Amino acid sequence: MSSTPKIRLRGLTKRFGAKTVLDGVDLDVAAGEGMVVLGGSGSGKSVTIKCILGLITPDAGSIEIDGRDVLAMPRREREALNDRIGMLFQNGALFDSLPVWENVCFKLLAQKRITRAKARDKAAEVLAQVGLAASVGDLSPSELSGGMQKRVGLARAIAAEPEIIFFDEPTTGLDPIMGAVIDGLIVDCVKRLGATAVSITHDMASARRIGDTAAMIHKGRIVWTGPAATLGHSGNAMVDQFANGSREGPITMELRK
Template identity: 60%
Template sequence: MTAKLQLSGVKKKLRGRQVLDGVDLDVAAGRSLVIIGGSGQGKSVTLKCALGLMKPDAGQVLVDGADVTRMPQEIRARVMRKFGMLFQGGALFDSLSVWENIAFRLLYADNVKRADARERAIEAMRRVRLAPDFADVRPVELSGGMQKRAGLARAIIARPEILFFDEPTTGLDPITADAINDLIVEMVKELGCAAISITHDMASARKISDEIAMLHNGKIVWRGSTAALDASGNAMVAQFVAGRADGPIQAVV
């Protein structure tokens, strides 16, 4: 199957530390890949390199086979229109109402008329089961779960081809977290897009993924199907999945 998004030999050094040391990953359309790994192992940097928010020192980021790291800014901006992203804290704009947040791209990048953009934002709110009554309130008036739903609505409104999720369930109670996981699975299936997520939450990882990859010391140390996770045969994966302090990975406290 052709990769929708592929990272090949991606390296990145930050403040003298080699955060990514040759990361190789790929995800095909309609598939969901989750990257797991401890704090500070390079998961967020991997996502930022894939999104074009950070330029890798070496390696390639291929979207539909084209290397975005070497594209001129204008062409890269066009490729980035294929992306949708749900940020860890929601990253909703405080100064705009919920519907304006959700329709931001339609309003300011695609020049859709306000009335049409509002209609599509409310439709997206319904799809993520966020009551349209909240369309005109500010994000600060929403609960954590509602902010995630609004962030998800914003990520899917322009029907992206590649969806990114950064810790989608962090800070949520287990029931709300499970509801968000269900929504992610539903949206990825409905849109038929490629999905790439990073998380510490193993319940979430199992639920939203087709495949799981483990990142440690800036390298992918294991990758396999979600079903094969418990029989990975990799001591680091086994320790991380079990959540044990003793093992090959030293806890940083």
């Protein structure tokens, strides 16, 4: 493991109108590490990931991947960088106009690393890695259950063998057993690829299963970083309140009564 972190965020800031969503996020993710970013709804978890992926341009701050500032990169290099990153979206974001096998091999086809003739076999191979039969490849995404869509989304994210994978709330909307199955698949796939994984979640069980390290984001700032195993008894009042789901604590929900 080199000393340069795979991903380094410094002072990442983003405002939407008058609302400050990210207020100087600093975060280091070491190569090969499983990082879980925790935080309540609207705390800026998704925006952080979208900034790293280049889907949102931050107002200030720097994003370095392998020690290189991606915000200063020319567009072509940035696109080449995205070739090495995979993403599992919260609701799957599968292309409903394409059959499952084309979804799974979309990136390989886009990069012309594979011919259409071979894509079906490749899709079957990747689908097997997430525990789906090859016959699923011929279905349309709308014919799949939520858990199957998640698994196809995972297959699509890992098919091009990325170095960095982002998971946006991988277990949200699934029953606890399916959630555990997905977590297991994520850990297996990440380990097999030797990839760096960044997951955002508010599911504590999931966070402990897929994370080595955890970071807590609150009101657009990282307030705590530590081993994922200590979640719930970290010594940080905010983190422990979040992990144990208590109403009383330093985090107050902004509700009007």
